[in-house]
Amino acid sequence: MEFRYLGNSGLKISEVSYGNWVTHGSQVEADAAKVCVNAALDAGITTFDTADVYANTAAEKILGDALAGQRRESLEIFTKVYFPTGPKGHNDTGLSRKHIMESINGSLSRLQTDYVDLYQCHRFDYETPLEETMQAFADIVRQGKALYIGVSEWTSDQLRRGHKLATELGFQLVSNQPQYSMLYRVIEGEVVPTSKELGISQVVFSPIAQGVLTGKYKPGQEPPAGSRATDPNGGSDFIKRLLKDDLLERIQKLAPVAADExxxxxxxxxxxxxxxxxxxxxxxxxxxxxxxxxNAAAAGKKLSPETLSTIDEILGDAVESDPARTAQTSPKSRLA
Incomplete structure (x- = not known):
């Protein structure tokens, strides 16, 4: 495993991390989840990402159980707040001070830890003043409940506003968590240049495009049994838009590229x-x-310029790169 600094901070994290978005508490049962977490630890992964909304808090609980007994100082645990949890009442969502303060306590209890290394705004909240949100995060940092603060799927303008307030309030905004893969590159035009300027790193999710880039989904064939595309608990909802024969045919052409590397x-x-x-x-x-x-074995692998060019040629206009897509990821209303 190799390690990289998180934004303009002194914190190092494993460049391949393990997350439990649509697995723990839904697709994978607790015993199987623990086996996967142990495999991640054995592979040198020290960074684990979750969120309170995953499986309506069950994913945090399962991750906490799976990491119990590990040396806490040797781990970097990330979680997030924004989406509805619990009974999904009128204050059980968003980035109000009330929801943030209640959510961090719930997350720490489920994760069985006194602090998280990174606490993230899971989306931008258009219905709460940003000043209120950032003040709540500043207080959480000062209370020692989170060491660093990040966001997820924020636009370049939102990153600038958040970074400015964080600086004024005396804490660091160090990361943004966007979707990013060779198929989905919308952050490259605006978010990445702004982040570099501000000292913010990307903590990217879906680098394998929900498993589509493994090549296991073949054009003209039914999805393999037990794959995410057949998951009745919601996993299939996230992947079905990618299961198009013309795209799957292009992906199959990546197999010899991978083999050459x-x-x-x-x-x-x-x-x-x-x-x-x-x-x-x-x-x-x-x-x-x-x-x-x-997945973990990808750490430290360097792709040649020729390989990168070949990937671009194969995928062609199947790549999504419109920067405007980032602004569409945050609900304009908490009830949306």
Whole structure:
């Protein structure tokens, strides 16, 4: 495993991390989840990402149980706040001071820790004054409940506003967590240049595009049994838009590219996002330990310029790169 600094801070994190977005508490049961977490630890992964909304808080609980007994100082644990949790009442969502303060306490209890290394705004809240949100995060940092603050899927303008307030309030805004893969590059035009200017890293999710970039989904064929595309608990909802024959045919052409680099297709996808020097870590998942191990082996792999060019040629206009897509990820209303 190799490590990178998180934004303009002294914190190092593993450049391949493990996240439990649509696995723990839904697709994968607790015992299997613990096996996957142990596989991540064995592979040298020290950075673990979750959120209170994942499986309506169950994912945090499962991750906390799986990491119990590990040396806390050797881990970097990330979680997030914004989306509805619990009974989903009128104050059980958003980035109000009330919801943030109540949510951090719940997350720490479920994760069985006194602090998280990174606490993240899961989206931008258009209905709460940004000053209120950032003041709440400043207080959480001063209380020692979070060491650093990050955001997720914020636009370049939102990053500038958040960074300015954080600086005025005396804490660091060090990261942004966007979707990023060789198929989805919308952050490259505006978010990445702004982040570099401000000292903010990307903590990217879906580098393997929900497993599509592994090549296991074949054009004209039914998805493999037990894959995310067949998950009845919501996993299939996130992947179905990618299961188009013309795209799957292009992805199959990446197999010899990966082979020439001595990589699996999953490793090629993870190594690709890590070529962006603004990316601090690629969050990978996995419902089986061998998937976790395979993903982690992408750490430190360097792709040649020729390989990068070939990938661009194969994917062509299948790549999504419109910067405006970032602004569409945050609900304009908490009830939306």
């Amino acid at each position: 001595g990589l699996s297709m999953a490793q090629l996808a993870v190594a690709w996002v890590l070529t962006n020097d603004n990316v601090a870590t690629a969050i990978t998942g996995g419902s089986k330990p061998e998937q976790v191990t395979d």
